[in-house]
Amino acid sequence: DVKVTQSSRYLVKRTGEKVFLECVQDMDHENMFWYRQDPGLGLRLIYFSYDVKMKEKGDIPEGYSVSREKKERFSLILESASTNQTSMYLCASNRDILYSNQPQHFGDGTRLSIL
């Protein structure tokens, strides 16, 4: 079974801090994704990556950056955390090309609170 592991289930940070959310997958998947989920809204794509050192903006990239130095690891960075970034963050991965029919495999999520 595919395992997608996010480094923290719960995280509390202060406004202005630089925050790192880490995600590791163990199935050699090419594609990795970061989403946020807010009440009343569907999962929204922040950034994705289809290869090492490659990244593409999703629908809501403002205030975030990402890093993919190794195939198995995809990091989401909040450059200067703000209260409107309080949310549930989900990492996902899948294999093959982006237009493939492979389902995405998700981590358990990180509930991030910015005070």
Next chain:
Amino acid sequence: ILNVEQSPQSLHVQEGDSTNFTCSFPSSNFYALHWYRWETAKSPEALFVMTLNGDEKKKGQISATLNTKEGYSYLYIKGSQPEDSATYLCAYNTDKLIFGTGTRLQVFP
């Protein structure tokens, strides 16, 4: 702007009831439609990926149908059990997944 809508927003049923909910998506440039189940405190789990008009998929007591011409998919649960309680998400696949807001199902014993 591509919009994926799910209805109803929430559903409460008794154990043993059958239930169904809807996912509506753009009918143009269709590539695939995904269904996921998301239980509280767990990660979303893939149920189905559907690509062909008229497709029907089944997993245990859960099944799904797809109509790409009119842009909708139905998810059916036959004989709901408390362990079926979850949020059911659909997602329209273009170059990325566009998710609906989900249908939250609660099954009471």
